[in-house]
Structures are given as C-alpha cells and as structure tokens.
Amino acid sequence: MTLSGALYQTKVVNRDGIEGKTYVDEKEGFEVAVSSPMSERKGTNPEQLLGMALATCLKATIEAEETRRKIDHLSQVSVKVELREDTLGYQFVLETEISMPHLSKQEAGSILEVALRRCPMHKLLKGNATYQVHLI
Known part of the structure; x- marks a missing residue:
C-alpha cells in the first residue's frame, strides 16, 4: 500500500515479538535485536526506539529552523521514556527536554514553537496526557 502524497515510506516488521528481531523491510534495511x-x-x-x-x-x-535563521546547531533534545502500569496494562510516559544554551530564552522559545508545529513525531504525540515538552 502506498500512501497518497507520501514523501517517504518504509515498512518495519517484527515477527518475533519482544524477544527477537525487528527489521526494516527495504533493500538496504537494517535489523535490530529487541x-x-x-x-x-x-x-x-x-x-528506547520511541525515545530515539x-x-x-x-x-x-x-x-x-536554526538553519533558516542562520544559527549554529548547538541545541540538544533528550527524551526520558518510562513504562508504567495502568488499568488496562501499560503506558508510556515521555518527558522531553530541549536545551539551546547558545540562545536567549526568547529566541529558543520562538524556535521551539515553530519546531513543535512542524515536527511529525510531536504532532503524533501532542494532546496525550503522558507526553510533556520542556525548554530548559
């Protein structure tokens, strides 16, 4: 199945469950032990895969956005992922910290605001009570 208008598409396969291997189903794809x-x-x-x-x-x-503004790429993104029990099984809790020590708090906030509007992963996760983003 090809997604209409897709700029890129990949397929990841896991046949082994949590104890085995997962692989990218492409000619130059890779495999990881899970x-x-x-x-x-x-x-x-x-x-770990979600955090990465x-x-x-x-x-x-x-x-x-830094490139568009002609700013050096000195920012860092770290994601803490926790696995917690909930009433139906488990849930992930994500705490994301963004550091831009080379910029003023105002400029860093402006860049982050644009990035959060554009980032596909953030768009996927936003609105979840278990997902937070902090500019530090």
Whole structure:
C-alpha cells in the first residue's frame, strides 16, 4: 500500500515479538535485536526506539529552523521514556527536554514553537496526557 502524497515510506516488521528481531523491510534495511526492558537479554526495546524517534525527529526539525535563521546547531533534545502500569496494562510516559544554551530564552522559545508545529513525531504525540515538552 502506498500512501497518497507520501514523501517517504518504509515498512518495519517484527515477527518475533519482544524477544527477537525487528527489521526494516527495504533493500538496504537494517535489523535490530529487541528484548523486554525487564529482561537481561541484549537488545533494544519499544521505549528506547520511541525515545530515539522523538529525539531525532524533533532535533532535525529544530535544526531546520536554526538553519533558516542562520544559527549554529548547538541545541540538544533528550527524551526520558518510562513504562508504567495502568488499568488496562501499560503506558508510556515521555518527558522531553530541549536545551539551546547558545540562545536567549526568547529566541529558543520562538524556535521551539515553530519546531513543535512542524515536527511529525510531536504532532503524533501532542494532546496525550503522558507526553510533556520542556525548554530548559
């Protein structure tokens, strides 16, 4: 299935569950070992992958705005992901911190405001009570 108007499309497959491998189904795709965060088994997990996706997407969007404004790329995005129990099983809680120490609080806030409007991962997560973004 091709999404109408898609600029990029990929397919990620997991046949093994939480103890096995997940791979990108493309010619030059890659494979990663996955394991439960509660396990001693080596491998990444959904919490880490979600955090990496959000941190990378938001940082790239901030960089695009920094480039537009001709500002050096010295910002940093960190995402803390927690797995918590809830009434129906589990939920992720994400706390995102953005640091732009090279900029005034006002300019950093202005860049972040634009980035949050543009970042696809933020658009996906915003409105969730378990997702927060802080400019530090």
